[in-house]
Every structure is written in structure tokens, then in C-alpha cells.
Amino acid sequence: MTLRPLPIAALAITLGGCAFDxxxxxxxxxxxxxxxxxxxxxxxxxGYRLELSRCRVAIDTxxxxxxxxxxxxxxxxxxxxxxxxxxxxxxxxxxxxVVGELPGRYVFDWRDDGTVLGQATLLRAExxxxxxxxxxxxVEDGLAPDDPILGHTFEIKGTASLDDDRWEFSVLLDQDxxxxxxxxxxxLDLDPESSDGMQLGLQLLVHDPFEEDTLFDGxxxxxxxxxxxxxxxxxxxxxxxxxxxxxxxxxDYYAVAEL
Amino acid sequence: xxxxxxxxxxxxxGAMGLALLLGxxxxxxxxxxxxxxxxxxxxxxxxxxxxxxxxxxxxxLELSRFLVAIRDIEVDGEPLxxxxxxxxxxxxxxxxHELGELLVPxxxxxxxxxxxxxxxxxxxxxxxxxxxxxMINEGHSxxxxxxxxxxxxxxxxxxxxDNDTLYHGCQSTAELVDGGEAESQLTIHADHLFYDDxxxxxxxxxxxLVAAADGNADGVVTMDELAAVDITGQSRYxxxxxxxxxxxxxxxxxTSTLGHIDGEGHCEAAP
Numbered sequence: 083m084t085l086r087p088l089p090i091a092a093l094a095i096t097l098g099g100c101a102f103d104x105x106x107x108x109x110x111x112x113x114x115x116x117x118x119x120x121x122x123x124x125x126x127x128x129g130y131r132l133e134l135s136r137c138r139v140a141i142d143t144x145x146x147x148x149x150x151x152x153x154x155x156x157x158x159x160x161x162x163x164x165x166x167x168x169x170x171x172x173x174x175x176x177x178x179x180v181v182g183e184l185p186g187r188y189v190f191d192w193r194d195d196g197t198v199l200g201q202a203t204l205l206r207a208e209x210x211x212x213x214x215x216x217x218x219x220x221v222e223d224g225l226a227p228d229d230p231i232l233g234h235t236f237e238i239k240g241t242a243s244l245d246d247d248r249w250e251f252s253v254l255l256d257q258d259x260x261x262x263x264x265x266x267x268x269x270l271d272l273d274p275e276s277s278d279g280m281q282l283g284l285q286l287l288v289h290d291p292f293e294e295d296t297l298f299d300g301x302x303x304x305x306x307x308x309x310x311x312x313x314x315x316x317x318x319x320x321x322x323x324x325x326x327x328x329x330x331x332x333x334d335y336y337a338v339a340e341l
Numbered sequence: 342x343x344x345x346x347x348x349x350x351x352x353x354x355g356a357m358g359l360a361l362l363l364g365x366x367x368x369x370x371x372x373x374x375x376x377x378x379x380x381x382x383x384x385x386x387x388x389x390x391x392x393x394x395x396x397x398x399x400x401x402l403e404l405s406r407f408l409v410a411i412r413d414i415e416v417d418g419e420p421l422x423x424x425x426x427x428x429x430x431x432x433x434x435x436x437x438h439e440l441g442e443l444l445v446p447x448x449x450x451x452x453x454x455x456x457x458x459x460x461x462x463x464x465x466x467x468x469x470x471x472x473x474x475x476m477i478n479e480g481h482s483x484x485x486x487x488x489x490x491x492x493x494x495x496x497x498x499x500x501x502x503d504n505d506t507l508y509h510g511c512q513s514t515a516e517l518v519d520g521g522e523a524e525s526q527l528t529i530h531a532d533h534l535f536y537d538d539x540x541x542x543x544x545x546x547x548x549x550l551v552a553a554a555d556g557n558a559d560g561v562v563t564m565d566e567l568a569a570v571d572i573t574g575q576s577r578y579x580x581x582x583x584x585x586x587x588x589x590x591x592x593x594x595x596t597s598t599l600g601h602i603d604g605e606g607h608c609e610a611a612p
Contacts, residue, residue: 258541258579265582300573321574328573333582 110274117283118195124289136239140219146182209270216257242303253316268338373519382437383429400548404487413456424460431467447519458505511602
């Protein structure tokens with residue numbers, strides 16, 4: 083079944099005073115917070131022990147989706163009035179129907195556990211996934227004019243160790259503005275009447291527990307240390323940068339969990 | 342204009358809203374019928390060439406054969422019987438190749454579904470029975486042959502694909518008027534095969550990486566050579582969350598984006 087907003091709007095107009103109380107009962111405001119639980123020390127496929135000391139990112143609008151069909155009468159006016167931007171772009175439904183949303187831009191460090199990003203509006207549904215878009219950080223995001231992440235999507239710093247060698251590395255990583263990450267796993271049966279105090283944690287999985295690979299797989303840090311000073315800046319248009327950029331687009335490395 | 346489907350027919354939303362508001366429901370009026378002609382067309386990119394100014398790296402592409410196996414065509418759920426193997430390279434003077442006609446209820450514009458996938462029987466269209474049999478026996482859904490040219494260099498390619506993609510919810514622009522004739526065109530966009538991103542709304546059309554895949558420098562890029570190209574270190578050729586690491590897998594994934602309706606109209610694609 084394909085859900086379409088305009089006929090629902092027409093229905094809302096036709097019905098005039100729709101039952102607002104029932105709309106309220108069918109939605110919940112849920113805090114979405116940064117969950118650092120999966121930003122762990124890990125070992126890459128090339129044997130580097132990796133630890134992050136900074137992992138800032140700029141993202142835009144988190145959507146929450148259901149795989150199952152939802153009856154239009156349930157989505158109805160509440161969905162139409164509360165989540166209008168869900169139909170802003172073609173192809174929006176990839177990964178399921180959008181039935182919840184945290185709109186807005188967010189720049190945060192994935193290590194800052196518990197930081198509240200905002201209150202998402204979620205309709206009563208069985209949630210099975212989430213999506214978000216990458217963006218580039220701006221001064222308007224509340225950043226200082228000299229903040230290194232400005233104009234970039236990720237600011238990552240950390241250490242990579244192999245045997246007795248240790249490298250400090252950093253990278254300012256760019257993703258295309260609006261590039262979407264679709265299909266973050268989320269398992270949540272939301273009943274708005276019992277959702278008080280609920281929090282959803284947005285996770286970065288440095289190590290993907292399902293496929294046993296890592297965000298930094300394929301990067302040979304020793305090979306990047308041209309001058310042997312054990313300090314590495316991963317530059318754009320290099321193989322390492324491109325691999326990391328590609329890995330960071332995969333939904334394998336993200337999840338949303340009920341806390 | 343956005344449309345909505347109701348009772349197997351697509352009506353303009355404004356009209357539907359008005360009908361709801363007025364409570365107008367004339368159950369006794371019959372919509373009548375219209376004749377809908379179904380065609381398929383590869384546009385000038387397939388029938389002539391993809392000119393150099395379309396490609397970001399200056400290559401020009403000329404296709405010599407573009408075989409596509411089409412089946413499961415439906416108009417608002419009404420099936421057009423038959424499966425077809427069409428050579429879209431065959432000139433159609435811009436008209437496309439006819440696959441058949443359907444008598445459908447008049448009113449609004451139809452939603453069209455079709456599948457590009459292997460066929461077990463097929464009517465040859467703009468090609469021979471032999472070619473159709475080859476597609477059936479080999480299990481191919483798509484065969485693309487052609488040549489790329491730039492600065493005196495030529496690269497030939499002949500690739501076959503077995504993917505199965507259902508294009509559904511294709512909103513045709515055909516207007517179904519009682520007693521009238523209309524056309525819905527299954528449009529195939531060959532340039533998507535050479536896109537350099539699986540998700541970007543504004544990808545480049547590019548051939549450099551494909552040309553560089555010619556490992557033995559014989560002027561022919563094969564499927565095996567493409568499969569040997571690791572794209573994971575490329576700045577372009579992004580794949581999102583798909584498990585694709587080589588150029589053949591990338592091009593194969595692009596084959597599920599070829600189907601459109603009435604030129605630039607979009608469809609939902611599903612395996």
C-alpha cells in the first residue's frame with residue numbers, strides 16, 4: 083500500500099474539526115540522545131587497535147520508519163499535520179514508511195553520551211528502522227567561526243596502534259550535502275500512552291557486530307606516515323579518505339536503540 | 342500535479358477533494374473506455390549515441406545493440422498479455438516500439454507497472470526470433486553492446502545482465518478520455534548505466550574508470566575486467582549501504598534504475 087498525503091489532507095479538510103484529542107493520543111514526544119555505547123576501542127581488519135578521542139558529525143533530520151503497512155486512518159490527520167516534510171523528496175520511502183521524525187540540524191560528538199539532540203515526534207507504530215542525512219557544519223549550527231568542523235561532515239581524531247607503534251591520526255571528512263543513510267536498525271513497538279521518559283539513543287558502531295568489520299577497515303595507517311613522525315592527517319582524494327568516506331555511508335555502522 | 346489512486350483509477354487530487362466536499366457520488370455514470378497503446382523507447386541515447394558533452398570525461402558512447410526483456414506489464418492492475426524482447430537500438434523515428442494495446446476505463450491517468458527480467462517466452466520486437474531465443478536460453482534481462490570513443494581511442498564492450506527489476510507505480514501522463522486513444526511509454530535510460538553514484542540525485546555520466554578496466558589493453562572491456570576493479574578507494578562510485586565493491590557490481594546495480602515512464606517519469610523499483 084502506498085500512502086499519499088494529499089488525499090489525507092483532503093479528508094482532514096472535509097471532516098473539518100477532526101478529533102484532536104485522538105491525534106494526541108496517537109503520538110509521543112521522545113527524547114533522542116547521543117549514545118556512545120558503541121564508540122569502543124576496536125581492532126581493524128589490518129590489525130590496528132583503534133581508539134577515538136574525537137568523533138564529531140553534522141547530520142540533518144532523523145526519520146523513524148515502519149516496515150509494516152499502517153492503515154491510513156491511523157496515520158491520518160496526525161501524520162499529515164505533524165510530519166509534512168516526510169514527502170519533501172522523491173525516494174523518501176526507501177527503508178520503510180516514515181512515521182516519526184526529529185527535524186533539524188545537529189552537530190555533536192558521538193562520544194558525548196547522553197547529549198539530548200531533541201524531541202522526536204513518533205506516531206503509534208511498530209518501528210523497524212531509522213534514516214538520517216549528512217550535512218556540512220555551519221556557523222548557524224552554533225559553532226565558533228574557527229571551529230575545524232565548519233564546512234565538513236566529520237571531524238575525527240584518534241590513535242591507531244600496531245605492535246609497539248602508535249599513530250595519532252585526524253581527518254576532516256566530507257559527505258555530499260543531503261546524502262542519506264537509510265535503514266538503521268531500530269526495534270520499537272511504540273505505545274504513546276506508556277512512552278513517558280523513553281529515550282532513543284543514536285549510536286555509531288565503530289565495530290559492526292554483525293559483519294565483524296570496522297569503520298576504519300582497509301586503512302593502513304603505517305603507510306600514511308610519510309615522514310615517520312607518527313602523526314597522520316588523512317587528506318581528501320586519497321585511498322584512505324575515500325575508504326573511510328564510503329564506510330561512513332553504510333548503515334552497518336549506525337543504530338538506534340531504546341535506552 | 343499530484344494524483345491519488347482510488348478504485349483502480351487515478352484522479353486529480355483537487356477533483357477528488359471536491360467530490361469529497363460536495364458528497365458528489367454519481368454511481369450510475371459510467372466512465373467509458375479509452376484505448377491505451379503501450380510502447381517502449383530508448384530515446385536518442387540508445388538509437389543514436391550519448392554525446393561527449395553528456396559525459397564528464399569527454400567520452401562519446403554509441404550503442405550497437407540494446408536488448409531488453411520486458412514482461413508483467415500492467416495498467417492499473419490490468420495486464421497486457423505477453424513478454425517481449427526488444428532491441429531498443431533499432432530505429433523508431435522517435436516513436437518507440439509498440440508492445441500492445443489495452444482497453445481501459447476512461448478518466449485520469451494510469452499507473453503502469455512493468456518488469457525487466459529474464460523471460461521464458463517472448464515476442465521479438467524490432468529484433469529476430471533468434472535473438473529472442475538467445476535471451477530466453479541465456480536467461481538475460483539486458484544485453485548492452487557498444488563502443489566508446491575519445492581522442493582516437495576506442496573501447497568496445499558487450500555486457501549481459503540477468504537482474505530482475507519490477508518498476509511499479511509509474512505515473513503515466515497519458516490522459517484516458519472516453520472513446521479516445523492514448524499512449525504510455527516505457528522509457529529506458531541507458532545513460533544510467535554509466536552514472537558514477539548509486540544514490541546521488543546528480544551523478545555524473547562517466548566512462549574513464551570503465552575504460553581503465555581494460556586490463557589486457559585489447560580495446561575491449563569485459564565483465565571479468567570490470568569485476569576486477571576495486572572501487573572502494575574511489576572518490577566517486579559511492580554505493581551507500583550496498584555490499585558492492587567492484588565496478589561490475591556497481592554497473593549491475595545501475596541496471597535497476599533504467600526504467601522510467603513517458604520520458605522522465607519515475608517509477609518505484611523493486612527486485
